[in-house]
Amino acid sequence: MDSDLCYASARELAGWLRAGELSAVEVVRAHLDRIERLNGKVNAIVTLLPEQALEAAAIADARLATGYQPGPLHGIPMAHKDTHDTAGIRTTYGSPLLAENVPERDELVIERLEAAGVITLGKTNVPEFAAGSHTVNPLFGATRNPYDLGKxxxxxxxxxxxxxxxxxxxxADGSDMGGSLRNPASFCNVVGFRPSPGRVPTWPDPLAWSTLAVQGPMARTVADAALLLSVLAGPDPRSPTAISEPGSLFAAPLDRELHGLRVAWAPDLGGAVPVEPAVRDVLDRAVRVFAGLGAVVHEDCPDLSGAEEVFRTLRAWQFAAGLSPLLAHRDRIKADLVWNIEQGLTLTGAELAEAEVLHTLLFHRVREFFERYDILLAPVSQVPPFDVDLDYPEQIAGEPMRTYLDWMRSAYLISATGCPALSVPGGFTTAWLPVGLQIIGPHRADRLVLEVGHTFEQATGFATVRPPIAAG
Structure with a gap:
């Protein structure tokens, strides 16, 4: 029963909770029991608040009994990413510098989750200051892959x-600059959605006009990710880039026929990225599913010229603008973080201007590409999950990776386009390691991407394959 309850969809749980068929205390206790049993193996949750969560669940049950109109996520337990500020709850950013940091206020996504009825369990692990796509830090150590604890x-x-x-x-909530929602979803056989910039507004944000980093949902199914997005999305006057459409746009069922859908398949993003054969083999099979569903599939890719320069320049500028005070403690933060901040500090105004010009040209080339196609398919990650003791893969398909960013190109080149992008379970390698398929849509076509991902997910069933430790 514990396993059945903990693997029930969020939509199912929310319905049962609102109807009084389950109590929030039951649901929270089941998840706390599972955390106690499995978290020591994977190190996913780094701050746990069992007493606080059970107390909040009891209050939620009592309010429901009085006829209170519950929110869409009433009684749903969640641990929040440890880079999202939570009032009164330790938020470390994975750094010893903030080991005892307790914010005084919630940031906007946490406000919205609490208003929707979420019960906070604690915080989830991140790399130091969310820099990089491998979750390890000096404060809590590494998070291990549930499908292979050595990865x-x-x-x-x-x-x-x-x-x-x-x-x-x-x-789960998360954020994504260069793939931070999509890469871990690919590695762990779950769903991660990078929405269009402004779809999920951020506040407080010292770089409120920047569109490179976004926040968004993760879940075990596309439908659950859409449910969470329905709560996170929507305008807010504190965000100058917020999209005016309401989050309720994503609450409706995602059913869609794919017959006649115009699909482009870019296995190496037009030669821009090396891809391990094991990933290519899995995704070649996954793409054939679209043809079987009636889509018209062609191998093609937009011209991504300049996307590398755009991402690298704007990322470095953002690191310098937001994190340069950390250099006063350079001996206490990871070397990759120091390097990325220093890269930003050397940028000139002319280099930033050139990046913005390239960014604009890239937008228009991608816009024109989507006049011919409805959806673009690509790898999420160029490699299957790698050894947990590595900082990052040193080479891909024989090509050396010189920095901690290089191996993430298949995700971050898409970040530079500003397009919504979904990581959905795409299959498994012969070593039984998960591989995610990246589904990319036109500018602000977030719902289309989710509908296509949902249809693919229903046709394949890859999302229902549980990790070996789930039965242990």
Whole structure:
């Protein structure tokens, strides 16, 4: 019963809770029991609040009994990414510098989750200051992949992805600059959605006009990710880039026929990225599913010229603008973080201007590409989950990776386009390691991407394959 409850969909749980068929205390206790049993193996949740969660669940049950109109996520337990500020709850950013940091206020996504009825379980593990796509830090150590404990869970939302795969929470929040929602979802056989910039507004945000980093949902199914997005999305006057459409746009069922859908398949993003044969083999089979569903599939890719420069420049500028005070403690933060901040500090105004010009040209080329196609398919990650003791893969398909960013190109080149992008379970290698399929849509076509992902998910069933430790 514990396993059945912890692997129930968030939509099912929300319905049962609102109808009084389950109590929030029952649901929270089941997930806490599972965390106690499995978290020591994967190290996904790094701050746990069992007493506080059970007390909040009891209050939620009492309010429901009085005729209170519950929110859409009433009684749903969630642990939040450890880079999301939570009032009164330790938020470390995976750094010893903030080991005892307790924010005084919630950031906007946490406000919205609490208003929707979420019960907070604690915080999920991240790389230090969310830098990189492998979740390991000096404060809590590494998060391990539930499908192979010797492998990485990805990052930076790696703790969130591993917790979902283990049934320790039904939904998870995360963020994505270069793939931090998508890469861990790919590695852990769950769903991660990078929405269009502004779809999920952020506050407080010192770089509120920047569109490179976004926040978004993770779940075990596309339908659950859409449910969470329905709560996270929608305008807010504190965000200058917020999209005006309401989050309720994503609450409706996602059923869609794919017959006649115009699909482009870009196995190496037009030659821009090397891809391990094991990943290519899995995704070649996954793409054939679209043809079987009636879609018209062609191998093609938009011209991504300049996307590398755009991402690298704007990322470095953002790191310098937001994190340069950390250089006063350079001996206490990871070397990759120091390097990325220093890269930003050397940028000139001319280099930033050139990046913005390239960014605009890239947008228009991708816009024109989507006049010919409805959806673009690509690998999420160029490699299967790698050894947890590595900092990052040193080579891919024989090509050396010189920095901790290089191996993430298949995700971050898409970040530079501003397009909504979904990681959905795409199959498994012969070593039984998960591989995610990246589904990319036109500018602000978030719902289309989710509908296509949902249809693919229903046709394949890959999302229902549980990790070996789930039965242990």
């Amino acid at each position: 990485s869970a990805g990052g930076s939302s790696g703790g969130a992805a591993a917790a979902l795969a283990c049934g320790m929470q039904p939904l």
